[in-house]
Amino acid sequence: MSVADDKKAVVLLSGGLDSATILALARKEGFQCHALSFDYGQRHKGELKAAAAVAAAGGAHEHRVATLGVGFIGGSALTDLGLSVPQAPTTGIPVTYVPARNTVFLAVALGWAEVLGAHDLFIGVNAVDYSGYPDCRPEYLAAFETLANLATKAGVEGGRFHIRAPLLHLTKAEIIRAGLGLGVDYGLTLSCYAPNDAGQACGACDACRLRAKGFAEAGVPDPAIAI
């Protein structure tokens, strides 16, 4: 069964809480969702397993993993084993920031969207309860949308790309409530920057703290945490 191109979307799927929610939101809007994850040398592969589970449970039409052999870049605690993931709050842009990550992810998503004939790219960035990364800000997303429409054959020929970030202005608690209302199984998701070998969250890193705060404010237990 084919769908109209304007009902196809590429959804960036990390396997975390936010991306599981945007998949559900895109499906709610009626999009045929082409989920895209990245193996970019992140220090734990648990998030790719989580992404596959989330894609399957969330009704993605397909799920692809793009491999980026860019290990020489380094520079982030998420990819460089020589740097430690902080286990307490820090100020400023944190060491877990991966240089230009969202730009690379969106660029690959754009290329795939162009081939699919899709014009909607969903990304689960958030400017409220976020980690202070520059490429999660509204002005960054607007600049990428402008770029996308200049960069591509589809843009030049009248197609109109949209960078869709429906979580941008939501708190973590609001994101969780929205997802629960759409039946998202957050037990499949993994947000932690530094899980143990069994894939269990550390509970102390920035991502774990934001997630715990979100579930606490939403007034529901986190199903991913075995008590």
Added chain:
Amino acid sequence: MSVADDKKAVVLLSGGLDSATILALARKEGFQCHALSFDYGQRHKGELKAAAAVAAAGGAHEHRVATLGVGFIGGSALTDLGLSVPQAPTTGIPVTYVPARNTVFLAVALGWAEVLGAHDLFIGVNAVDYSGYPDCRPEYLAAFETLANLATKAGVEGGRFHIRAPLLHLTKAEIIRAGLGLGVDYGLTLSCYAPNDAGQACGACDACRLRAKGFAEAGVPDPAIAI
């Protein structure tokens, strides 16, 4: 020996005529050049061999090859073996266009530059004797520069990225003359979209035609062509 960050540059190096010229131009400006090539599933690997030779001969400080495992994207005659490279002129955006290629390349270059502390990204795009790709236009480059300064920690903290495209408004003949004046050995470069197994140019594809026209107009023989 270390150099000031403002004298480091990332240079996108395909191994073709244009990228060999920008490496020479960046070196002339005194930059320590970090050359970057991509293995993205292009149908011939000859250009990566050419890039390595050009980097060495052109005085690059280092040369890295980023591997992009994005074969599922398809959609271009340069990566998809099911599509033929045209051997005669075509109109419109050609089938050799790789979706979002320059966006992906510049995004990875941006990430590397941020880690290196470089703020200058050199790219050999050209808006005169070019193949009609949307991501070779001045407005595209300007949009990427805006994006780069929003996307990055270095941008937010006051660093200022520059997308440097010194060939943008030159004809192919002017590019060749500039390179020859800087000692570029064009015998090492490979421009062809569809070389034979021995790495010899086909002479008929769009890239070969533009190159031949350039050398003819410059009034010099192409050293890459064995007579």
